[in-house]
Amino acid sequence: MKPLRIKHNAPEQKVREAIVKMLRYKGWFVKITHGSMYQSGLPDLICCHRIYGIRFIEVKLPGMVGSKFTPAQLQDFASFSANGCQVWVLTGDEESEYAKLFQKGNWYTYLDVFK
Secondary structure, three states: OOOOOOOOOOHHHHHHHHHHHHHHHHOEEEEEEEOOOOOOOOOEEEEEOOOOOOEEEEEEEHHOOOOOOOHHHHHHHHHHHHOOEEEEEEOOOOOHHHHHHOOOOOOHOOOOOHH
């Protein structure tokens, strides 16, 4: 049996690396999820800060150009939200993106239905 091969979106991975670097600089503990079949539907990053608490962060490209939600993410993000766990989408390491973490989770605003 062939091992599971996960396709990684290289541009999205670069954005993720920049976001992780910025968060760690600002004192966050960041755990990167790996997107295996056992983690499908989980956000890209699980982060915690001793003052600000826990954040589930999904990394997407600016304007969602070249990015999309998987069916598992759509299902699980809705379930997370319905059960009081917010999910944030970040598209870069700018201060305006960082500021989103201090507002209500925003993943649903990136759905086509809200555009």
